[in-house]
Amino acid sequence: MSGGVDSSVSAALLKQQGFNVEGFYMKNWDTRDERGVCPSEQDWQDVQQVCKKLDIPCTQVDFVKDYWHQVFQDTLDDYAAGLTPNPDVMCNQHIKFGSLLNRIPEDCWLATGHYCRTDGYGRLLRGKEVGKDQSYYLSTVPYTALQRTLFPLGEFTSKEQVKQLAHTFGFDQVATKRESYGICFVGQHRKFADFLAQYIDQPRGQAVDLETGKIIGEHQGLFGYTIGQAAHIHHGPHKWFVAEKDMTTNTLYCVPGSTHPSLFHKACIARHWTWIHTYQPSHQSSSPVNLLAQVRYRQQPQPAQLTQDPDGRYRVTFDQPIRAMAKGQQVVVWEKDWCLGSGVIDEIIPAYSLV
Known part of the structure; x- marks a missing residue:
């Protein structure tokens, strides 16, 4: 539970369905570090108020060291190397569905407020709310973790539905709370580049x-x-x-x-590829595989072909040029609504020659 409307409503829905629910609040940033700004104390208070109203226990778990070493330091290193990393993808892989899940007994489920779904086969699927689908951010979470995860909001088609439910459950404070975007410790009113400048000397x-x-x-x-x-x-x-x-x-x-031609790219080559499931529908074929791909969360899914290069990296070639691909971004692939996996962009191939 983050103190926001999505996780609060998720907890209420699960209790309504008869589950024995306990709230966990992850502390990922040390607020004593003056170079960061994170509203963790207010968020923790909001979590406690929601859990009190639901009459369920809640626990704060400290992942400050885990986050620093497994997410934040790698993020800094990538930016210093000229890359554009996605710390939210890393946080889901290593912290939420790694460190946190490891603390939960094996006979229990982990539930989150992500807008995505799983089916009877344990496949990760897009959420029904197209504008809020978050399967992109879970594209490196292993199948074994997804088997133990519930997504109560996956079938909702509108964020407004969730906010209305929050009022129904009596969560007026979180229902009207400003939605957080990006990395919490940067703060709502700070430029990300200004924050990075405190850590990276370039x-x-x-x-x-x-x-x-x-x-x-x-x-x-x-x-x-x-x-x-x-x-x-x-x-x-x-x-x-x-x-x-x-x-x-x-x-x-x-x-x-x-719209300058040099800003458009036709393909990318990705390293550190993750296949979520042990069985893939057709990715081992020697011929290109048709699928959908995105290089940014807000990007519309684009038709593309996937092939594996001799060096083991994967090449994603788009049917139409894609604007502004960057090294370090996550390229994620789907078969219809089924999220198959992703990799980190290592090379980008221009769509047009300027010579």
Whole structure:
């Protein structure tokens, strides 16, 4: 339980269905670290109030060290190397469905407020609420963990339904609570790049027009930029966007306009691939496999073909060019609504040649 509306309603629904429910609140960040801002005390109070109303016990579990070593440090290392990692994917894999699940007796279920589903075969499926489906974030969770997990909100088709239920259960405070986005300790009003700058020591450098090679400004440290985002470089009449990062020369390459051809890619090659299930429908075939893929949570699923390269990495080739793929992002694949697994983007292949 996070102190939010989704996990609160999930707990209420499970108790309503006759389950013996206990709430767990994960503490993943040490609030004594002044460089981070996390509203954990208020969230913990909200969890206790909900559990008191439901008449169920609740426990706070400390995963600060686990999170630092298994998620946060790797996130910093990736940003320092010029990558764009997804700490939420890592947190689900290592903390929620790793450290937390390991503390739960084997004859008990773990339940979460994620908008996704499992079926009678234990397959991870998209949630019915298309705009809130969170199977993307669970694409590295092993099948053995999913077999022990319940997703009470998976069949809901609207977040508003969940909020209305929260009022029905008497959870007015969490029903109207502002929804949290991103990493909690960064805070709602802080720029992520400003937060990273407290941990990553990278100098400023030149911002260069990719087409002409001319210097157009200065970047504030390459870790704070990702492919496709606005570069916030003020030069000439154009709005500049990030096209490439050269860590060797500490150079940020930019292009004018958000639809510049260099921002589009046709394929990516992924490392550290995870297949959720031991049996895959057709991925071992020597010919390309047709499926759906996403490189970002909010991206619409796109038709693509999956093949395995001789070095063991997987290549995802999209039917249509994809804007702003970045190394370090998670590329996730589905067969219809069935989430098969994912990998970390290691290489990106341009859609158009500028030569």
